[in-house]
Amino acid sequence: MAVPPRWANLNIDLVTEIMNRVPCAIDRTRMAAVCQAWLAAVARAERLTFQLPSLLFPPADANDVYCYLSGCREHNMLAGPRYFGSYDDGWFFVAYGHTCGHRLLNIRTGDSHALPDILVDHVAHEIHSMVILAAAISCPPEFAPCAAGIVSYQPELDAPRRRHLAFWRQGDEVAVCNVLPGAPVGPGWEPEDVVYYRRNFLFLTQGGHILVCNPLYENDDSGNILLVPWKLMPFPEWSFFRDCMWEYPGSAVVRACYLVESRASLDMVVRLAAHHHAPTSSFKVFYMDPIDIIEPGDDDEEADEYLRTWNWFGENAWGGRMLFVGRGCSKSYEVREYPGLKDGIFFLDDRSFYDAEMMFGRVNERQYPCSDIGRWSPPEGPLPSHVELYFPERVPSYNSPPAWLLH
Incomplete structure (x- = not known):
């Protein structure tokens, strides 16, 4: 032989x-x-040329990567900090101290950049510690100094924990929240997601509005200070929630909302569940469109495009795409570039985003849910839309929620 x-x-x-x-x-x-x-x-x-995201799965002591292109096969490869976002070409946002030690890490090259644990409010002359929940950056950090839009907690404030927005420039030791005029606060205004879109950081609020922030650097006697003018893209409050309730009467709870750039426009993906403790049941995709333009002023200047009233409209023809949703890192891919795959929405278990105390507990007290991960498929012919959960029996993680690895 x-x-x-x-x-x-x-x-x-x-x-x-x-x-x-x-x-x-x-x-x-x-x-x-x-x-x-x-x-x-x-x-x-x-x-x-076209590489889909992989799923970073955090067990108690290490992290596994599952790749959709290889049939969700497991690649055990990473150690276990808390992951709170990602960027193209292998960049991760990580917290090695769980609530501190924030860094921007490239798992391919080993390159890393320190992210701040401190937030400075130059307007109020206050300094706070900061725990980052989600972030988006303006460009790859290896090519040019990048800026970051951040969703964070300020844990030492003597009040119920609320999510805040902040900004950071590569090389700075602190983040700032010098938003001028002061950003609105209160019910419905906590940030849900952040995306860098057309040279601005856009923060989606709980009420469905968008804060458009454009970080600027100005000189004063103490050096460079980051100022962040913002504009509001107002949406009729809760209109998209009412649309969801009408179309999905059995799924009356909005689990989460995400912003995703897709086909040269900005969409909002709404995630629904039967109740707060139920797994994901369906999704709805919205696109934004102006419905009322403010009249020009007396000086005949044209109205600013961001001073319009906007609305979210349900998108019925969004097919032909695969959407991977995650805070600060949602991605859209065309199905035609991946033979054998079908359109749908891939999602992570990010319920811990709303648990303000989870990350501050001891190791054996932290229970990051990892079971509500899967794919939602839209209706196809006689088949109704449905959700496939990939790991419904997965136990919680002590160290991190799941994350996307963007290639």
């Missing part, structure tokens, strides 16, 4: 063709480590 050839003796053209049929970047990296011949084959393989 002939002895099978060693892996290194396989024809390099054959190995290259195999590599071309492997869509997962992590699988390709591990194949390249087999031998020099396979490493050469990876270099010759077709470039992975």
Whole structure:
């Protein structure tokens, strides 16, 4: 009987063709480590132009990565800080001290940048500690100094914990909240999500409004201070919630809302459940559109496009896309670029975002839910929309909620 050839003796053209049929970047990296011949084959393989996010899954002591392109196969590869967001090309927002030690980390290159644990309010002349819940950055940090829009807690305030918005510039040791004029506060105004869109940070509030913030740097006697003018994109309050209740009468609880840039516009994805403790039951996608433009002033200047009244309208023709939703890092992909896959919405278990005390407990007291993770499929022919939960029996994590790894 002939002895099978060693892996290194396989024809390099054959190995290259195999590599071309492997869509997962992590699988390709591990194949390249087999031998020099396979490493050469990876270099010759077709470039992975369109790579879907992978799911970062945090057990109690380590983190696993699950890749949709490799059939949700497990890649055990990361240690376990708290993850609170991600950015393209392998960047993660992490907190090594759970409520402190915030960093922006690239798991591919090992490059990292310190994020602040301190928030300065130059207007009120106050300094607070800060715990970051979600963040979005303006550009890759390796190419140019980036800025970040941040959703945070200020844990030492003698009041119920509320989510605040803050801003940071790469290289600064503190974040600031110098929003001028002062951003509205109170019920309905806590930030739900943040996205960097058309050179502005957009914060989605609980009431469905959007705060458009454009960080600026100005000089004064003490040096550079970040000022953040903002404008309001007002939406008729709770209108999209009423639409959800009307279309999904059995799913009366809005679990979460996300902003996602898709097809050169901005959409809001609303996540629904039967009640607060039930798993995700459905989704609805909205697009924004102006419904009332303010008249020009006496000087005949044109009305500012952000001084309009806006509304969220249900999007009935959003198909042909795969949406991956997560705070600060939602992504949209065209199905036609991924043969064999279908449109739908992929979601994480982020219920801990609303638990103001979760991250401040002891290790054995923290219980980050990890079971409400899956895919929602829209109606297809006679088939109704439905949710497939991937890990319904998954136990909670002590160290982090799940996160997306963006390639």
